[in-house]
Amino acid sequence: MRSLPLLSLAAACAEAGTVSVDFSKYKLDFALSITKRDTLSLEAINNITGGGYYAEFEIGTPGQKIGFLLDTGSSDTWVNSVDTDMCNSISLQETNGYCMTTFNPDDSDTYSLVDSGGFDITYLDTRRIRGDYFNDTVTIDGKAIKNQQLGLATKSVRPTGIMGLGFSANVAADVEYPTILNNMVSQGYIDTNAFSLYLNDLSADSGTILFGGIDQAKFVGKLTTLPLQPDFQSLDTNVTSFTVEMDSFKVTTTGSQDSVDVKTFAAKAILDSGSTICLLPETQAQGLWDAFDIRTVTGVDVPFVDCAYADSKGDGISIDFTFSGKTISVPMNEMVVDSFATIQDEIMSDPQLSQVFDGWTGACMFGVGSAANYGVDDSDFALLGDTFLRSAYVVYDLSNEQIGIAEANPGSNDTDIVELKAGDTDFPNVTGVASKSTVEPTSSESGSSDTRPTVTVTSTPDDSSGSGSGDDNNAAGHLAPALVAAVMMAVGAAAVVL
Numbered sequence: 226m227r228s229l230p231l232l233s234l235a236a237a238c239a240e241a242g243t244v245s246v247d248f249s250k251y252k253l254d255f256a257l258s259i260t261k262r263d264t265l266s267l268e269a270i271n272n273i274t275g276g277g278y279y280a281e282f283e284i285g286t287p288g289q290k291i292g293f294l295l296d297t298g299s300s301d302t303w304v305n306s307v308d309t310d311m312c313n314s315i316s317l318q319e320t321n322g323y324c325m326t327t328f329n330p331d332d333s334d335t336y337s338l339v340d341s342g343g344f345d346i347t348y349l350d351t352r353r354i355r356g357d358y359f360n361d362t363v364t365i366d367g368k369a370i371k372n373q374q375l376g377l378a379t380k381s382v383r384p385t386g387i388m389g390l391g392f393s394a395n396v397a398a399d400v401e402y403p404t405i406l407n408n409m410v411s412q413g414y415i416d417t418n419a420f421s422l423y424l425n426d427l428s429a430d431s432g433t434i435l436f437g438g439i440d441q442a443k444f445v446g447k448l449t450t451l452p453l454q455p456d457f458q459s460l461d462t463n464v465t466s467f468t469v470e471m472d473s474f475k476v477t478t479t480g481s482q483d484s485v486d487v488k489t490f491a492a493k494a495i496l497d498s499g500s501t502i503c504l505l506p507e508t509q510a511q512g513l514w515d516a517f518d519i520r521t522v523t524g525v526d527v528p529f530v531d532c533a534y535a536d537s538k539g540d541g542i543s544i545d546f547t548f549s550g551k552t553i554s555v556p557m558n559e560m561v562v563d564s565f566a567t568i569q570d571e572i573m574s575d576p577q578l579s580q581v582f583d584g585w586t587g588a589c590m591f592g593v594g595s596a597a598n599y600g601v602d603d604s605d606f607a608l609l610g611d612t613f614l615r616s617a618y619v620v621y622d623l624s625n626e627q628i629g630i631a632e633a634n635p636g637s638n639d640t641d642i643v644e645l646k647a648g649d650t651d652f653p654n655v656t657g658v659a660s661k662s663t664v665e666p667t668s669s670e671s672g673s674s675d676t677r678p679t680v681t682v683t684s685t686p687d688d689s690s691g692s693g694s695g696d697d698n699n700a701a702g703h704l705a706p707a708l709v710a711a712v713m714m715a716v717g718a719a720a721v722v723l
């Protein structure tokens with residue numbers, strides 16, 4: 226997961242057969258008519274530089290509008306309490322980001338306490354949130370989901386709550402409880418435990434999460450079905466996460482680019498919207514880092530890349546992930562996240578950092594990190610976060626323990642929704658658009674993509690001295706504390722692994 230501000234609101238519209246809700250800034254329009262309610266749609270807001278995807282909906286009676294980070298990597302939905310330690314402390318907020326919306330239980334007629342002190346969750350990036358579990362009404366798209374168990378954070382390190390979209394088996398509570406998705410089904414709002422996530426590209430302000438349906442306008446070609454797998458750490462065969470088999474991984478470059486030498490591998494890959502970046506095993510991450518002269522700074526978790534790769538320097542380069550024969554190609558510019566725009570001048574004029582980033586246009590966050598930095602040393606574990614997911618359209622079908630995946634159709638303004646029906650075990654035979662509706666900057670070069678040679682990843686012995694430019698690239702001795710604090714704040718705001 227990652228953190229950050231955001232905010233949104235709702236306007237809603239109803240079309241025959243479906244109800245969709247769009248969130249737009251600071252205006253809530255519930256004049257929607259409900260024609261039929263087989264899908265629910267929420268806008269996923271990406272209102273900050275690469276930060277995260279948020280949706281806003283109501284908790285309690287009367288409803289209190291709260292912003293939530295959308296996280297397919299966890300299952301609890303929780304809010305910061307108005308009494309949360311962090312939201313009442315300037316210094317905690319200076320470290321963790323400024324609190325956004327909070328929930329006041331005293332103002333809700335439908336609040337009931339379930340387990341005092343029972344909510345305690347720790348995410349992959351070690352951020353820990355604690356508090357109570359309570360039941361209350363959750364209102365999404367005008368639909369009141371009653372008696373939903375939720376976490377109420379009293380000790381928090383995040384500016385917003387999180388909407389957990391994972392399996393109920395994975396909730397942090399001692400006693401398993403139904404998630405919001407489960408209750409949408411049991412309370413009759415959608416037919417089956419499934420949702421589709423369209424994050425849209427990096428430059429877009431928002432994407433869409435559609436509960437109970439598939440939007441054919443948002444992807445290209447056919448969906449490939451991937452069975453979900455037990456977690457990479459699992460000792461049994463139960464499916465509790467969005468883990469799929471990834472067959473291979475390679476880098477495609479233009480002819481002029483140095484060849485890219487990255488060990489190919491197959492992995493159990495978790496599709497995790499709550500993570501800003503992707504994590505690969507050390508060997509593969511290092512191979513990519515060498516190829517693109519990625520640099521790191523002691524004490525800062527995320528890798529840095531020359532911002533010029535977001536422009537022409539990155540033209541023709543893509544990072545391609547293949548699943549059961551389906552390739553999702555991620556253009557290089559989608560891997561270059563301008564997280565430090567507000568402190569870029571400071572970074573590039575700092576005596577130490579300017580040496581680290583010597584020769585660069587600017588310091589951006591690179592979209593692939595090393596899992597080892599997050600304590601996972603497994604050689605076949607991958608976590609595919611937003612820098613991957615923006616290029617994909619993913620249908621998460623919990624009822625049938627499967628994923629549908631296709632390349633996204635970025636920038637699409639159309640909708641063409643097909644509902645998912647209870648009892649169907651296969652996805653409906655739907656076809657997305659024939660080709661992407663917007664021209665992507667990286668593929669707008671002369672000629673077609675067929676002219677780009679593919680550099681297949683080769684296997685080499687571990688050699689961290691790699692093919693980089695030979696710069697001493699890992700040495701930021703002592704940085705001015707204020708700048709380190711500013712960088713860490715930006716990283717904290719920009720990169721979250723939930």
Ligand SMILES: *[C@@H]1O[C@H](CO)[C@@H](O)[C@H](O)[C@H]1NC(C)=O
Pocket residue numbers: 337338339360372373374
């Ligand atoms: C919370 O809601 C569940 C149903 O989802 C119900 O079984 C339980 O009794 C409720 N607990 C309280 C304290 O309201």
Ligand SMILES: *[C@@H]1O[C@H](CO)[C@@H](O)[C@H](O)[C@H]1NC(C)=O
Pocket residue numbers: 461463
């Ligand atoms: C795995 O699933 C079985 C059958 O649903 C269940 O009995 C068992 O407790 C599950 N194991 C774990 C670790 O949850």
Ligand SMILES: *[C@@H]1O[C@H](CO)[C@@H](O)[C@H](O)[C@H]1NC(C)=O
Pocket residue numbers: 636637638662663
């Ligand atoms: C979608 O709408 C936006 C804003 O109206 C526009 O800039 C963009 O070109 C549209 N995209 C397509 C594919 O038509």
Ligand SMILES: *[C@@H]1O[C@H](CO)[C@@H](O)[C@H](O)[C@H]1NC(C)=O
Pocket residue numbers: 654656
């Ligand atoms: C899916 O639909 C296409 C036409 O859109 C058809 O050609 C194809 O045979 C169908 N596939 C299956 C498995 O029904």
Ligand SMILES: CC(=O)N[C@H]1CO[C@H](CO)[C@@H](O)[C@@H]1O
Pocket residue numbers: 230231250272273274430
């Ligand atoms: C924090 C942030 O970037 N907020 C922006 C969200 O998007 C609106 C327009 O859609 C901007 O006006 C805000 O500045």
